[in-house]
Amino acid sequence: MPLRTFVVTIFALFIAGAAYPTFAEESxxxxxxxxxxxGQTFKMTITTEQKIQQNFNGQPMDVNTVQTMDMLSKVLAVDSNNVAKxxxxxxxxxMKMDSPQGHIEYDTANPDPNTAQNNLALESMKNMWSSLKGMSITMKVDQQGKTxxxxxxxxxxxxITAKMTETDPNSGAMIKAMLKQFLNEDSMGDMSNGMYGSFDSGPVAVGDVWDSITSLGGKNFxxxxxxxxxxKEVKDGTATIDMMAKIDMGTDQGKLIEQNGMKMNLIMTGVLNGYSKVDVKTGWLTESEVKHSMNGTIKMDPTPQMPEGMTMPMKIEGKTKVTSEMIN
Incomplete structure (x- = not known):
């Protein structure tokens, strides 16, 4: 799997996953x-549409994706401090993806064994998706939505690593190391805070505006x-919150990602805007739609595989829609 394709794809997936609004709820x-x-169980569906415009040494490397993911969240227990497990x-x-490596469509409910056949890059991505189905993680979340x-x-x-390396066994160590940059307790905590809410103390009334500065992605990203x-309003037991955010990945060297001798600096800025709806009784996010737009550059230092290094301008635009309901 070409390294730059893997890096760009994982980066795009993370941005999509992190596109949940984080809000302080106070009406x-x-x-x-x-x-x-x-015993409560919630079904959540996340649909992300994303267009990524890139340029590598004068060659366009655009990637367009549409992804839909279903998840179940079951409350196993709530302790005396109201921390939910x-x-x-x-x-x-x-998933539908168009990239320089070709077109791929994949549905875990109706898998086609010929999807991305003889294309290592796309086959690896397909394997990543299929490996996630049925996988579970368990988290503890307090009433403020903090993990x-x-x-x-x-x-x-x-x-994920085992499945992705079926078609390219030599890439296992690199893939696992890279995934750890994005899938760790810090970054998962940031993403789950968006899913389950991030409720700062103090009530708010309709029309109240509040600000917060949040860091996504953890210390590695x-x-x-x-x-x-x-x-915006409270109606029929549902609170609607409008939100907008400025995104800044910074330019300082302290935000370099380094793995297996590869150094990568992501210099990106942009905006998010959208809304979320929260059930007043349970505090559960029932609906959210967020549009995001980012511009910047990915810079990678020279490596034996890329002796000249890489500088790639990038523009990302997309929309993430979340719907959720209690099914038990």
């Missing part, structure tokens, strides 16, 4: 927080976001 006033009960299981996934710990991340990494939210 005559409401004080939103997670009020979950053991939640088991999140990946369900079916659909307090995980179980199952290493097992998930091992399963820092993305600073300056978020402005407004409680």
């Amino acid at each position: 005559s006033k409401i004080d939103l927080k997670l009020n979950l009960k053991a 939640i088991k999140m299981t990946y369900g079916d996934m659909k 307090k710990g995980y179980e199952g991340i290493n097992e998930m990494l091992d399963a 820092p993305i600073d976001t300056d978020v402005t939210c407004m409680l």
